[in-house]
Amino acid sequence: MGSERLREEIFEKVREYYAFHHGSRDRDDAPPGASPIRYGGRVFDEEELVSLVDASLEFWLTHGRYADCFEKGLAEFLGVRRVLSVNSGSSANLLAFMALTSPVLGKKRINRGDEVITTAACFPTTVSPIVQYGAVPVFVDVTVGSYNIDMRALDDALTSKTKAVFLAHTMGNPFDVEKVKAFCERNDLWLIEDNCDALGALYSGKPTGTWGDFSTCSFYPAHHMTTGEGGAVFTDNERLHRILLSLRDWGRDCWCQSGRDNSCGNRFSGKFGSLPYGYDHKYVYSHLGYNLKITEMQAAIGCAQLKKLPGFIEKRKKNFHFLYKGLKPLSPWFYLPKIEKNSEPSWFGFPLTVRPGVSFSRNELVQYLEGRNIQTRNLFSGNILRHPCFSGLECGVDYRVVGGLEVSDMIMHNTFWIGLYPGMTDLQLEYMVECIEAFIRMRS
Secondary structure, three states: OOHHHHHHHHHHHHHHHHHHHHHHHHOOOOOOOOOOEOOOOOOOOHHHHHHHHHHHHHOOOOOOHHHHHHHHHHHHHHOOOEEEEEOOHHHHHHHHHHHOOOHHHHHHOOOOOOEEEEEOOOOHHHHHHHHHHOOEEEEEOEOOOOOOEOHHHHHHHOOOOEEEEEEEOHHHOOOOHHHHHHHHHHOOOEEEEEOOOOOOOEEOOEEOOOOOOEEEEEOOOOOOOOOOOOEEEEEOOHHHHHHHHHHHEOOEOOOOOOOOOOOOOOOOOOOOOOOOOOOOHHHOEOOOOOEOOOOHHHHHHHHHHHHHHHHHHHHHHHHHHHHHHHHHHHOOOEEOOOOOOOEEOOOOOEEEEEOOOOOOOHHHHHHHHHOOOEOOEEOOOOOHHHOHHHOOOOEOOOEEEOOOOHHHHHHHHHEEEEOOOOOOOHHHHHHHHHHHHHHHHHHO
16 A cells, blocks of 8 residues: 555544544534633634644654745735744744844844833733843833724834834734834834734735734634644845744754755855854854744644635624624623724624723623633733733833823723634524623613
8 A cells, every 4th residue: 555545544534533523513502601602712624634644644843844835825815925933923922023133133123221112901922022132111001992002102102212113903903003104114113013813904905914014923722723832923024034034943044944955055155253164054143043933733734724714704703793783782881892994803802891880890790701601801911010020120110101001900900802713603692692781681
C-alpha cells in the first residue's frame, strides 16, 4: 500500500471520527439553558481535523508549508502585503510594539521614557509591552456604548515625548481609525491597531487592521477564527516587516525560512558589526529577539478556518442584530452598543452597561444569568489602573493619565457582555434575551 493511499484512509477515518464524536454534539437538541451557553467557542468540521492530522503526519512541526499558506491567505483576505504569524495575539502585540523600538528606525525609534497614547479600558496585553519595555503609557478615557477612545482626549494627551498611538477596536467595534490615523500623520506618530477582537470589521469600506503601521490579530478559540493559540501581525511596510521577522525568529539578521539556507546568496561573505568576515549569516543577530513562531499544526487548522471566516463574520453580525433588536426595549436600564459612523463592526460579543441609578447592579444581573447557564464576561480590565499589576507603578513617572477616566470606572462597575459567536442558535439567543427580560421584570 502506497503512502498516499494510506494517508487517504487515515483522513477518511478522521472524518468518521468527527461525525461520531464531534458532529453529534452539533446536533444537540437539548433546550436552551440545559447546557451552558458559552460566551465564545470553536466552530469547525472534519476539514480542520484532516488538516491537523495531515500536518502531523508530515511531522515538520515548526513553521512550514501550512504556515506559508496561512500567512498568504490571511494577507489576501485583508488586502495587506505582509502577514507574520505568531503563537498568540498577546505575542503579536509584543512583537508589533518591540519592532518600533528597533535601532534600525533611527530618530523614529521608541526609546525608554517615550510616551504611547492608549486607553485605560483595555485588555492588558495592549498595554503590557509598553510598560515592560520602559516606555510611558498615556491613558485616556473611552465613550460609553462604543467602548473606544474618546477622540476629544487625543490632543490633550499629546506632548513632545509622544511617539505612538496603540489602540484596540473594542469588541469588534471600530474606533474612528480615519481620524486617529490623520492625528498620527499630523504629528509623525506610529499607529498600532490591536485588531484581535475585530477581524472582518470595516471602516469607510476598508478593513480594520489595514490602517496602522502595524496591526495585530488573535486566533484564540473565542475569536473570529481559531488556531487554538495563535496570532498575527500585519503591515504594508517592508522595512517594518524585516524587523518583525528578525524579532520573531530569535533576533537573527537572516531571513531564510525554516529548513532553507543562503537565500541572500552571501551566507559566508558578509561583514556584520565586529564579527569576523564571513561569519555564518544564519547566526548573526541584529536584534535581541524571541521565538514567537506559530506551529505547523496550528497553521494547518488556520488554513481550514480561513475558508469559513467570511461565514463566521456574517453569522456574528446576524447574531448581534438579533440581540440588539431583542434588547432595545430595555434601553431605559442599559446603555446599548453604539456604532461609529462609517463603520461596519465584526462583533466579538454583545456589551451591555447597566445605567447608574437603576434598581440592580451589574453583578446581580450577571449572577442571575450565570445561574441560568448563560456565560458572561466583564469588559476586560474595566480600568487597568485599578488592577494589582499597577500597584507598584507611579503615576507621572511610569505612566500618565489624561482626564478623570470616569467612563472607564463606570465600565469597571457596570459593564458586561454576552456571546454571539457563530456556534449559537436562534433558540439560545432568544433564551438570553428572555432571561434578561425576566430579570428586569423581577427587579422593576
